[in-house]
Amino acid sequence: MNLFAEIRALVISALDDMVAKGELPQGLDFTAVAVEPPRDAAHGDMATNAAMVLAKPAGQQPRQIAEGLAGRLMADPRVAGADVAGPGFLNLRLDAAVWHSLTRAVLLAGKEYGRASIGQKQKVNVEFVSANPTGPMHVGHVRGAVVGDALANLLAFAGWDVTREYYINDGGAQVDVLARSAYERYREALGLEPEIREGLYPGDYLIPVGEALKAKYGDSLLDKGEQYWLAEVRDFATEQMMAMIREDLAALGVRMDLYSSEKALYGTGQIEAAIQRLRDMDLIYEGVLEPPKGQLPEDWEPREQTLFRSTAHGDDVDRPVKKSDGSWTYFAPDIAYHYDKVSRGYDQLIDIFGADHGGYVKRMKAAVSALSGGKVPLDIKLIQLVKLFKGGQPFKMSKRAGTFVTLREVVEQAGADVTRFMMLTRKNDVALDFDFDKVLEQSKDNPVFYVQYANARINSVLRKAREAGWIVEDATLSGVDLSGLTHPAELALIAKMAEWPRLVEIAAKGNEPHRVAFYLYELASDLHSLWNRGNDELSLRFVQDSESASLPKIALARATGVVISAGLAILGVTPVEEMR
RNA sequence: GGCCCCGUAGCUCAGGGGAUAGAGCGACCGCCUCCUAAGCGGUAGGUCACAGGUUCGAAUCCUGUCGGGGCCGCCA
Missing domain, CATH: 3.30.1360.70 (Arginyl tRNA synthetase N-terminal domain)
Structure with a gap:
C-alpha cells in the first residue's frame, strides 16, 4: 500500500x-x-x-x-x-481512518510492506567488489561491497530481477606477480629462503598457499624455469585467493550470484568478437593519440595503436584497445566482458567502482552504448574513500608498517551489522569517516545504535505485553480497533511509515541505498519521540493498564518494528531484539 | 591543461525544480518515584563557495570563476 x-x-x-x-x-x-x-x-x-x-x-x-x-x-x-x-x-x-488502515496494512503485509513493482521484473546486473584476486580484501573494498549488496537488495525489493556479479581480474600481469610471490612461499615451504623481491606481494597470507603448493606438487616445481610452473601456480594461487575473498565477503554478509573470469575471455574469441562488432560499426581504427595536456609522461612518444572511437559515444578522447606491442589493453577484455553482460540480456547494467576509476566511466559507458545500440543503460557508481579513525584520531594504514587493515579485521572489530550500516550513512560519492570506537558507542551519535535501540524498545513493549498474557501476534493486532490513535505524535509516526514505499521507489530509481539508512534514522527518531512523550502523558505509553487500551498502541509499535526490519533487511543488517 | 566528484549551521552531513533550507554533534536551558534517560523537548547558530543564465519558482538545472579531492597513452 x-x-x-x-x-x-x-x-x-x-x-x-x-x-x-x-x-x-x-x-x-x-x-x-x-x-x-x-x-x-x-x-x-x-x-x-x-x-x-x-x-x-x-x-x-x-x-x-x-x-x-x-x-x-x-x-x-x-x-x-x-x-x-x-x-x-x-x-x-x-482522515485519521486513513492512518489507521495504513497501520493495519503494514501489519498484514509484514516484511513485504513497501515492496514495489517499478522494476517490472527487468533484469539488472550489479557488478561490484571485483577486487583483484591477489590478496585478502582490505578496507577499501568494504564500502563498495556493502553499497553494491544493499543496492542489489533494494532493487530486488523494488521489483527488479537482480544479478550480483563479481568480475575476477585474473587475466593481467598482476596474477603473474601473484604466481611468482606464491612460488617463493612454495620454496619457503620446502625449507628454502624465499626471495620476496621488490614488486612481489610480501603478505603472510601467501604462506599457506606455499604450503598447499608443496602438498600438491611436492618438490616437482623446484628449480624449474618460470615457463614450466607459472601457469599452474597462477591458476592455483588465484583459486586460493578467490576462496579467501569469498570467505571475506561471507563475513560481511555478501553473496554473489556469479563470478565471471577475465581470463576466460581470452582464447575464446570473445574479445575479438566484441572488438569486431565495434569495428563493424566503424568504431575501431588505427591511429595516434594526441599527447595528454599538462605534464607529459617522460617517455611519451607518439605511437600508432588500435583505438576505440569512444568519442562517438560521449567520451572526450578515443581510447586504445591494443598496446603498441599488439597485445590487448585492460580496456579490451573489459569491453568484451560488458558485451557479454549485454548479450546475456540484461536491461540495465550497474558498475560499482572505486573513485580512482573515475576516469574510466565515460569510455565504459561509450562501449556499452555502442555495443547495445544505446538500449542498455549503464550506471556507474563511484565509491569514495573511507577514512579510518580510532578515538577521533586518524588511523593510518600502511602495508609496510604492518597496519594494513583488512576487511576481516574491520568486521571482527566492529561486526558486520555495524560496518554495513555505517557504510551506508553517506552518499556514495562523498568520503566517509569510520571510527572504530565511535561505531561501537551506544549513543545517539551512532546511527546504528539509534535505529537498533528503537527496535529494541519495540520488542520490549511486545515482551511486556506477552508477559501480561496478551495476544500480540500480527494477525491479532491487525484486527484491533485503532480509532483511539489520534495524538499528533502517534499519527506522525504512522505518516512516517506511510513514506516507506515511496522512499523505496525513489531510492531504487536513483540507485541510492543510503536513503534507506537515513529514512530508518528518521523513523527511529519519531518512535523515540513518541516513547518519551509517554513520560509526561501516560496515555501515550505503549503499554497501558488494560489490554484493550494497550493493543492499539502495541499495534502501532509493532508496525514500526516491521518497517524497521524491512529497511534493515535491505541494508543487510540484522535487527536486534534487545540492547545489551 | 583536460575530465570526474565535492563545497549547505562552529563540526559531520541530508535534501538535488516548489512554501519559512533540515538532522546529528558541539553550546545553552529543561525532562526520570513512570514501558530501557543508551532517550526526549526547547533556544541560539545559514548571503546553500561566488557570479551570471533558464524558470511562475533555483541550494537543486545550465555556463563561468574560485577552493578541496581524484584520474589522465602501451597499469590493472
Whole structure:
C-alpha cells in the first residue's frame, strides 16, 4: 500500500474530471503532478503541486485550479481538509481512518510492506567488489561491497530481477606477480629462503598457499624455469585467493550470484568478437593519440595503436584497445566482458567502482552504448574513500608498517551489522569517516545504535505485553480497533511509515541505498519521540493498564518494528531484539 | 591543461525544480518515584563557495570563476 500513489491517483482522477467538465483544457500532461510529504508538518499530511504545474499549460491561475481540485478531493472520505497555500500548493489533511488502515496494512503485509513493482521484473546486473584476486580484501573494498549488496537488495525489493556479479581480474600481469610471490612461499615451504623481491606481494597470507603448493606438487616445481610452473601456480594461487575473498565477503554478509573470469575471455574469441562488432560499426581504427595536456609522461612518444572511437559515444578522447606491442589493453577484455553482460540480456547494467576509476566511466559507458545500440543503460557508481579513525584520531594504514587493515579485521572489530550500516550513512560519492570506537558507542551519535535501540524498545513493549498474557501476534493486532490513535505524535509516526514505499521507489530509481539508512534514522527518531512523550502523558505509553487500551498502541509499535526490519533487511543488517 | 566528484549551521552531513533550507554533534536551558534517560523537548547558530543564465519558482538545472579531492597513452 503506497499511500502517496493512492492519493496521487485520486488527484489525477479529479483532474480528469475537471477536464471532462471543461474546467481544464484537453490534452494536459499530468506527469509532473506530484503528491509529496510537505516540508513542514503544519502544512498538512500531503501536498500536491498540481495547480502550479498546470497553470501555464492550462492558461489559468494556480489558485483557480487548486480551488476546483480542492472541492473534488474533499468529496473523498479519505480527505479531511484541502487548503490552497503559498504559490499554489494544495495541502491535504487526511482522515485519521486513513492512518489507521495504513497501520493495519503494514501489519498484514509484514516484511513485504513497501515492496514495489517499478522494476517490472527487468533484469539488472550489479557488478561490484571485483577486487583483484591477489590478496585478502582490505578496507577499501568494504564500502563498495556493502553499497553494491544493499543496492542489489533494494532493487530486488523494488521489483527488479537482480544479478550480483563479481568480475575476477585474473587475466593481467598482476596474477603473474601473484604466481611468482606464491612460488617463493612454495620454496619457503620446502625449507628454502624465499626471495620476496621488490614488486612481489610480501603478505603472510601467501604462506599457506606455499604450503598447499608443496602438498600438491611436492618438490616437482623446484628449480624449474618460470615457463614450466607459472601457469599452474597462477591458476592455483588465484583459486586460493578467490576462496579467501569469498570467505571475506561471507563475513560481511555478501553473496554473489556469479563470478565471471577475465581470463576466460581470452582464447575464446570473445574479445575479438566484441572488438569486431565495434569495428563493424566503424568504431575501431588505427591511429595516434594526441599527447595528454599538462605534464607529459617522460617517455611519451607518439605511437600508432588500435583505438576505440569512444568519442562517438560521449567520451572526450578515443581510447586504445591494443598496446603498441599488439597485445590487448585492460580496456579490451573489459569491453568484451560488458558485451557479454549485454548479450546475456540484461536491461540495465550497474558498475560499482572505486573513485580512482573515475576516469574510466565515460569510455565504459561509450562501449556499452555502442555495443547495445544505446538500449542498455549503464550506471556507474563511484565509491569514495573511507577514512579510518580510532578515538577521533586518524588511523593510518600502511602495508609496510604492518597496519594494513583488512576487511576481516574491520568486521571482527566492529561486526558486520555495524560496518554495513555505517557504510551506508553517506552518499556514495562523498568520503566517509569510520571510527572504530565511535561505531561501537551506544549513543545517539551512532546511527546504528539509534535505529537498533528503537527496535529494541519495540520488542520490549511486545515482551511486556506477552508477559501480561496478551495476544500480540500480527494477525491479532491487525484486527484491533485503532480509532483511539489520534495524538499528533502517534499519527506522525504512522505518516512516517506511510513514506516507506515511496522512499523505496525513489531510492531504487536513483540507485541510492543510503536513503534507506537515513529514512530508518528518521523513523527511529519519531518512535523515540513518541516513547518519551509517554513520560509526561501516560496515555501515550505503549503499554497501558488494560489490554484493550494497550493493543492499539502495541499495534502501532509493532508496525514500526516491521518497517524497521524491512529497511534493515535491505541494508543487510540484522535487527536486534534487545540492547545489551 | 583536460575530465570526474565535492563545497549547505562552529563540526559531520541530508535534501538535488516548489512554501519559512533540515538532522546529528558541539553550546545553552529543561525532562526520570513512570514501558530501557543508551532517550526526549526547547533556544541560539545559514548571503546553500561566488557570479551570471533558464524558470511562475533555483541550494537543486545550465555556463563561468574560485577552493578541496581524484584520474589522465602501451597499469590493472
